Amino acid sequence: MSVQHDPVQRADFDQYLVPNYAPAAFVPVRGLGSRVWDQSGRELIDFAGGIAVNALGHCHPALVKALTEQANTLWHISNVFTNEPTLRLAHKLVDATFAERVFFCNSGAEANEAAFKLARRVAHDRFGPEKYEIIAALNSFHGRTLFTVSVGGQPKYSDGFGPKIEGITHVPYNDLDALKAAISDKTCAVVLEPIQGEGGVLPADKAYLEGARALCDQHNALLVFDEVQSGMGRSGELFTYMHYGVTPDILSSAKSLGGGFPIGAMLTTTELAKHLAVGTHGTTYGGNPLACAVAEAVLDIVNTPAVLQGVKTKSEQFKQRLLAIGERYGMFAEVRGLGLLLGCVLNDAWKGKAKAVLDAAAAEGVLVLQASPDVVRFAPSLVVEEADIVDGLDRFERAVAKLAQG
Numbered sequence: 001m002s003v004q005h006d007p008v009q010r011a012d013f014d015q016y017l018v019p020n021y022a023p024a025a026f027v028p029v030r031g032l033g034s035r036v037w038d039q040s041g042r043e044l045i046d047f048a049g050g051i052a053v054n055a056l057g058h059c060h061p062a063l064v065k066a067l068t069e070q071a072n073t074l075w076h077i078s079n080v081f082t083n084e085p086t087l088r089l090a091h092k093l094v095d096a097t098f099a100e101r102v103f104f105c106n107s108g109a110e111a112n113e114a115a116f117k118l119a120r121r122v123a124h125d126r127f128g129p130e131k132y133e134i135i136a137a138l139n140s141f142h143g144r145t146l147f148t149v150s151v152g153g154q155p156k157y158s159d160g161f162g163p164k165i166e167g168i169t170h171v172p173y174n175d176l177d178a179l180k181a182a183i184s185d186k187t188c189a190v191v192l193e194p195i196q197g198e199g200g201v202l203p204a205d206k207a208y209l210e211g212a213r214a215l216c217d218q219h220n221a222l223l224v225f226d227e228v229q230s231g232m233g234r235s236g237e238l239f240t241y242m243h244y245g246v247t248p249d250i251l252s253s254a255k256s257l258g259g260g261f262p263i264g265a266m267l268t269t270t271e272l273a274k275h276l277a278v279g280t281h282g283t284t285y286g287g288n289p290l291a292c293a294v295a296e297a298v299l300d301i302v303n304t305p306a307v308l309q310g311v312k313t314k315s316e317q318f319k320q321r322l323l324a325i326g327e328r329y330g331m332f333a334e335v336r337g338l339g340l341l342l343g344c345v346l347n348d349a350w351k352g353k354a355k356a357v358l359d360a361a362a363a364e365g366v367l368v369l370q371a372s373p374d375v376v377r378f379a380p381s382l383v384v385e386e387a388d389i390v391d392g393l394d395r396f397e398r399a400v401a402k403l404a405q406g
């Protein structure tokens with residue numbers, strides 16, 4: 001039996017919701033694979049992936065199965081008890097990564113909040129209250145809680161909310177000398193995105209991450225990788241640290257981990273995990289059975305050679321075509337990124353116009369993202385099909401052509 005709803009429209013957003021978002025003029029109502037349909041029945045190809053979340057597209061049958069089976073079994077039980085999906089997912093994440101212990105939560109910001117609190121706690125326990133400083137990168141993004149906006153290197157997100165969290169320094173990304181100059185024995189953690197996502201799809205240099213690892217070791221600081229956006233197969237490796245061969249002490253994951261169902265995770269070692277003893281940290285929904293059952297299904301599919309190799313192959317296809325489009329219409333200075341997290345950097349003539357490009361793309365029937373006003377970002381499903389890639393990029397080219405022709 002289908003439930004009858006009162007009709008709703010985009011205008012209701014402005015009337016009933018807090019105005020902290022500016023959603024598009026159309027309302028998507030249904031998705032399948034890499035296509036979505038809006039209220040009017042218009043079909044759009046999705047290269048935005050719910051901001052790097054829908055790793056397996058929309059309504060992937062394996063995820064629908066995992067969710068519905070779990071929905072008929074056990075929804076929520078709290079951390080007063082554990083549950084089977086949590087135990088299975090944690091075991092699989094440990095088997096697949098450097099980590100030996102996992103903390104589950106509900107978002108990227110919460111995974112980072114846990115990571116930063118753990119780093120401070122470890123330093124406090126081992127070295128005393130003076131060692132609490134955190135070094136992060138300018139232009140980085142780590143979430144919207146007060147701690148995570150304070151660590152994030154974009155004042156536009158952290159200013160205007162009263163005093164920030166103390167003891168945080170920001171240094172230019174990919175500048176090892178700047179990191180060397182900033183780090184000291186008071187540093188408890190260096191926090192980096194292996195690919196800066198929101199900051200403009202900017203991958204780290206290998207030497208930078210290697211240098212950061214060495215500096216952390218010298219100063220008894222922990223290396224924290226925020227892989228909320230870059231992780232879970234997006235770079236063509238399960239996590240991007242594997243691409244670089246540089247292992248962090250703590251890693252945060254979210255977004256693609258749940259393929260569209262909210263979940264976050266903080267991964268770390270047994271030695272460090274010990275510092276979050278009973279009662280030191282927690283969240284009601286963390287390790288929720290529905291979320292963990294879906295994430296287990298995502299991990300089972302993504303962490304296979306076929307999918308990870310597919311990401312690399314599809315990446316090349318996107319890059320070639322985007323480079324060609326950029327050249328033909330004189331719009332992009334560069335196409336950068338790894339795997340299926342790609343950014344078209346607008347050249348001087350188009351600087352600041354990423355939003356205009358994504359609006360034009362949506363008008364042609366393809367969803368893309370921006371990453372800063374200067375970069376058009378692509379974060380499609382990791383299993384996006386050939387026909388969708390070709391059709392979607394044709395639509396994108398038409399949008400670019402129209403814009404270029406004024």
Ligand SMILES: Cc1ncc(COP(=O)(O)O)c(C=O)c1O
Pocket residue numbers: 106107108109110112141142143144193197198226227228229230254255
């Ligand atoms: C690198 C990174 N960290 C953290 C976050 C925050 O995640 P969430 O929005 O799930 O809190 C994001 C979201 O864009 C992100 O890209």
